[in-house]
Amino acid sequence: MMLLTALVLTGLAPAVVYGQNWDASRHAWYSSDSNNDWHNAVPIGNGRLGALVFGSITEKLTLNENSVWSGPWQDRVNPGAKNAVSGIWNNLVAGKITDAGNSAMSNLAGNPTSPRAYNPLVDLNIDFGHGALNSVSNYSRWLDTLDGTSGVSYVKNGVSYKREYVASYPHGVLAFRLSASDTGKLNADISLWREKWIQSQTATLGSSNAAGHSVGLNANSGQSSNAINFWSGARIVNTGGTVKSNGKNVSISGADTIVIFFNAETSYRYGDANQAQAELNRKLNAAVSAGYPAVRDAAVSDFTALAGRVKLNLGSSGNAGNQPVPNRLKNFRTSPASDPQLITLMYNFGRHSLIASSRDTGPRSLPANLQGLWNKDYSPAWQSKYTININLEMNYWPSSITDLAETQKPVFDLLNVAIPRGQDVAKRMYGCNEGFVLHHNIDLWGDAAPVDKGTPYTVWPMGGAWLSHDAMEHYRFTQNTTFLRSTVWPALQQTSQFLFCYLKLWNNYYTLGPSLSPEHAFIVPNSGGLSQSGKQEGLDLSIEMDNQLIRNVMSDVIETCSLLSLSAAECSRAQTYLPKIRPPGISPSTGRIMEWRSDYPESEKGHRHFSPLFSLFPGNRFTPLVNNTLATASKKLLDFRLQSGSGSTGWSRTWAINLYARLFEGDSAWSHIQQFVQKFPSDNLWNSDSGPGSSFQIDGNFGFVAGLTESLVQSHVTVEDGKTRLVHLVPAVGKSVKKGSVAGLVARGNFVVQSLSWDDGGKFVDAKILSRSGGMFAVRVGDGKGRFEVSGGGSGGVVAGGGNGANSKGIETTAGQVFTVKAVA
Numbered sequence: 048m049m050l051l052t053a054l055v056l057t058g059l060a061p062a063v064v065y066g067q068n069w070d071a072s073r074h075a076w077y078s079s080d081s082n083n084d085w086h087n088a089v090p091i092g093n094g095r096l097g098a099l100v101f102g103s104i105t106e107k108l109t110l111n112e113n114s115v116w117s118g119p120w121q122d123r124v125n126p127g128a129k130n131a132v133s134g135i136w137n138n139l140v141a142g143k144i145t146d147a148g149n150s151a152m153s154n155l156a157g158n159p160t161s162p163r164a165y166n167p168l169v170d171l172n173i174d175f176g177h178g179a180l181n182s183v184s185n186y187s188r189w190l191d192t193l194d195g196t197s198g199v200s201y202v203k204n205g206v207s208y209k210r211e212y213v214a215s216y217p218h219g220v221l222a223f224r225l226s227a228s229d230t231g232k233l234n235a236d237i238s239l240w241r242e243k244w245i246q247s248q249t250a251t252l253g254s255s256n257a258a259g260h261s262v263g264l265n266a267n268s269g270q271s272s273n274a275i276n277f278w279s280g281a282r283i284v285n286t287g288g289t290v291k292s293n294g295k296n297v298s299i300s301g302a303d304t305i306v307i308f309f310n311a312e313t314s315y316r317y318g319d320a321n322q323a324q325a326e327l328n329r330k331l332n333a334a335v336s337a338g339y340p341a342v343r344d345a346a347v348s349d350f351t352a353l354a355g356r357v358k359l360n361l362g363s364s365g366n367a368g369n370q371p372v373p374n375r376l377k378n379f380r381t382s383p384a385s386d387p388q389l390i391t392l393m394y395n396f397g398r399h400s401l402i403a404s405s406r407d408t409g410p411r412s413l414p415a416n417l418q419g420l421w422n423k424d425y426s427p428a429w430q431s432k433y434t435i436n437i438n439l440e441m442n443y444w445p446s447s448i449t450d451l452a453e454t455q456k457p458v459f460d461l462l463n464v465a466i467p468r469g470q471d472v473a474k475r476m477y478g479c480n481e482g483f484v485l486h487h488n489i490d491l492w493g494d495a496a497p498v499d500k501g502t503p504y505t506v507w508p509m510g511g512a513w514l515s516h517d518a519m520e521h522y523r524f525t526q527n528t529t530f531l532r533s534t535v536w537p538a539l540q541q542t543s544q545f546l547f548c549y550l551k552l553w554n555n556y557y558t559l560g561p562s563l564s565p566e567h568a569f570i571v572p573n574s575g576g577l578s579q580s581g582k583q584e585g586l587d588l589s590i591e592m593d594n595q596l597i598r599n600v601m602s603d604v605i606e607t608c609s610l611l612s613l614s615a616a617e618c619s620r621a622q623t624y625l626p627k628i629r630p631p632g633i634s635p636s637t638g639r640i641m642e643w644r645s646d647y648p649e650s651e652k653g654h655r656h657f658s659p660l661f662s663l664f665p666g667n668r669f670t671p672l673v674n675n676t677l678a679t680a681s682k683k684l685l686d687f688r689l690q691s692g693s694g695s696t697g698w699s700r701t702w703a704i705n706l707y708a709r710l711f712e713g714d715s716a717w718s719h720i721q722q723f724v725q726k727f728p729s730d731n732l733w734n735s736d737s738g739p740g741s742s743f744q745i746d747g748n749f750g751f752v753a754g755l756t757e758s759l760v761q762s763h764v765t766v767e768d769g770k771t772r773l774v775h776l777v778p779a780v781g782k783s784v785k786k787g788s789v790a791g792l793v794a795r796g797n798f799v800v801q802s803l804s805w806d807d808g809g810k811f812v813d814a815k816i817l818s819r820s821g822g823m824f825a826v827r828v829g830d831g832k833g834r835f836e837v838s839g840g841g842s843g844g845v846v847a848g849g850g851n852g853a854n855s856k857g858i859e860t861t862a863g864q865v866f867t868v869k870a871v872a
């Protein structure tokens with residue numbers, strides 16, 4: 048890209064770019080430091096260790112390790128629960144909603160009300176003696192979303208200084224390289240720092256520069272017994288210069304280059320302090336002996352292999368893309384059409400963040416929490432927990448569809464930690480001797496008790512059901528039968544056991560209560576046999592989303608029993624229960640899907656959650672090709688919510704993108720894609736709750752990737768015998784979307800859309816589909832009216848023409864076959 052020329056020609060203020068060939072879709076770059084603002088600093092990570100790079104002239108890196116939380120497991124079960132549950136049910140049945148809610152708050156809410164909070168690890172400070180931003184020139188810093196690295200460069204007294212930051216998954220460490228263009232010009236005072244609960248701090252000089260010098264900091268989570276302990280350390284390898292230490296810092300002067308390797312280990316994964324420290328040093332020693340270039344190269348090739356699986360092209364921005372990110376965000380607010388590559392960059396940043404914050408790092412790996420991996424606070428917003436009434440699930444919406452299924456493994460590790468906790472809670476709170484239950488948040492211990500204290504959110508026993516269903520979805524993409532047997536089945540079996548125990552026949556339907564529609568209160572109406580009307584309440588029974596989740600669990604159980612030829616008791620019980628779950632209600636007055644058992648007035652017409660539309664997305668039963676009546680009623684609710692102010696948080700807005708994509712409303716999906724980028728990203732591209740600089744939550748970054756992907760490829764429908772997977776190409780591309788292409792998206796059934804291109808307005812051109820696991824697929828294109836041909840698979844042409852929402856007949860495949868789909872006039 049002729050960047051400098053372009054800037055000169057258009058007369059834009061010359062950005063200081065060192066002639067670097069920034070790619071507007073790939074690099075987020077900045078011409079000033081983050082001004083100590085964490086919504087402007089750049090995140091990198093290896094799935095366990097994270098760094099937030101401030102890029103200040105005196106550098107500060109906020110470092111994280113994903114098992115550093117505020118304390119040990121807590122038994123928060125309310126001892127009054129077991130005796131109170133049936134009385135609460137009776138009150139709900141009798142229409143005494145407020146009495147039920149009051150009793151639930153005293154008898155079911157946990158004590159204490161909160162699980163543990165995610166906490167910071169340490170800061171790494173590097174003082175170069177270079178003063179502040181105004182004392183250097185030619186400053187730039189960047190994030191490369193394709194290779195996962197970040198960097199800073201500037202000029203001081205005629206010398207160019209450069210820093211490179213790498214998070215290495217293969218070596219399990221963070222690696223930083225500091226360099227200067229002239230020999231002997233690099234000074235650095237390097238130290239670790241933490242605000243609280245430091246146990247010991249060390250700085251020691253090694254036997255030689257090549258062997259490395261060390262700084263270390265050990266701390267804990269602050270309890271006098273049973274605290275989470277952690278050990279962190281940096282190994283500093285310099286070429287040239289002299290080194291001193293004062294017991295806390297390592298100071299180097301006159302060096303040519305300095306390399307810092309960093310690691311931390313915690314008692315969450317290593318019960319014994321010696322083991323943890325041995326692991327800390329094992330990784331650091333291995334990195335020092337491999338050397339920086341090898342560590343960097345391995346990290347970059349590992350990261351690039353994952354990030355590079357999907358390539359999205361929405362067209363070029365030209366000069367509008369040749370600017371630092373804050374300028375691009377600002378320009379996008381007034382002219383979104385001018386910078387389509389900012390949308391691509393947001394997409395790539397989302398996938399970068401998923402790879403950086405969620406990897407299989409071995410036993411007890413931990414998933415991306417509310418802030419992914421990055422946190423500087425001891426009391427972060429919402430404890431930076433795993434919120435499982437939407438947010439954790441949303442974090443993984445882009446995983447399988449953008450060919451990053453392996454990033455989801457930590458979710459199932461955590462689920463396996465949570466299941467025994469949930470069995471204990473099922474027994475002690477609900478009197479269920481089989482099965483497990485989770486409420487709306489868990490922490491790293493799988494804390495299964497209810498969280499916080501409010502009738503619209505606390506008593507929601509469906510978290511385990513949602514996560515178990517997500518495990519089934521993971522199977523649908525990967526077709527990994529080992530995973531189905533080892534992980535999906537135990538989770539589904541035990542979720543269903545809890546439901547068989549806890550559901551009651553009421554009005555001829557298997558009904559769950561007390562429960563709630565996540566975080567949304569209603570006004571108790573003076574009808575439907577309810578007394579105590581007029582109050583704002585949350586607790587009820589037969590919640591619409593619960594019924595949808597229960598239906599999914601029952602049919603997932605049935606499907607798994609059939610796939611694995613199981614004859615467990617749950618297989619036939621699920622068959623009995625499935626037809627006896629209350630069907631969705633459609634409001635006779637508004638035509639909308641009803642959120643509760645009858646048409647309650649909602650407390651917030653524009654509520655941010657779209658819980659009653661779970662079955663439109665991420666579920667599939669309300670989608671147009673499955674049930675058009677329910678799709679129409681869903682659209683009515685969705686439009687109404689948005690007209691009333693929903694989409695008010697970043698994550699909520701991205702859920703709306705996914706929902707419109709599932710309704711084949713491409714123009715609306717695209718409009719919300721643009722509005723999301725206009726309203727929510729902070730300067731470092733993090734999703735925010737209410738606009739740049741406001742509370743950070745990573746879920747919106749991930750929901751954004753999913754929504755854009757859902758507009759390009761969908762695969763939630765089966766046709767013909769119910770086993771043929773429908774691969775739906777360009778189902779919801781907006782009319783104003785220009786010619787573009789995408790490579791590497793994945794459909795359920797493990798069909799990879801290796802390439803897909805469209806013309807202006809989202810008109811299908813062609814695609815290549817790889818069958819990775821064999822099986823049957825059919826194709827539908829756009830609105831189902833366009834004609835196309837399918838060929839390949841080694842057995843001659845396949846001619847289009849099918850039914851059931853598909854345009855082509857089911858195509859039998861074997862693993863490894865590639866099919867070409869081409870539009871024909």
Ligand SMILES: *[C@@H]1O[C@H](CO)[C@@H](O)[C@H](O)[C@H]1NC(C)=O
Pocket residue numbers: 172173174236237238293295296
């Ligand atoms: C260690 O380094 C930090 C950060 O550069 C600095 O603030 C502090 O004064 C240093 N401490 C000592 C004892 O030199």
Ligand SMILES: *[C@@H]1O[C@H](CO)[C@@H](O)[C@H](O)[C@H]1NC(C)=O
Pocket residue numbers: 061063065184185202207
């Ligand atoms: C710094 O930027 C100026 C003007 O933008 C440029 O002329 C100069 O070559 C740059 N210096 C270096 C070392 O890149």
Ligand SMILES: *[C@@H]1O[C@H](CO)[C@@H](O)[C@H](O)[C@H]1NC(C)=O
Pocket residue numbers: 527528529530533534
């Ligand atoms: C399939 O699942 C098993 C169990 O989770 C796992 O060990 C294995 O790596 C998976 N296979 C693939 C190809 O991902």
Ligand SMILES: *[C@@H]1O[C@H](CO)[C@@H](O)[C@H](O)[C@H]1NC(C)=O
Pocket residue numbers: 630631673674675676677
């Ligand atoms: C669609 O859903 C409605 C409401 O549950 C149901 O009555 C109808 O039978 C469904 N239609 C189809 C085609 O499944």
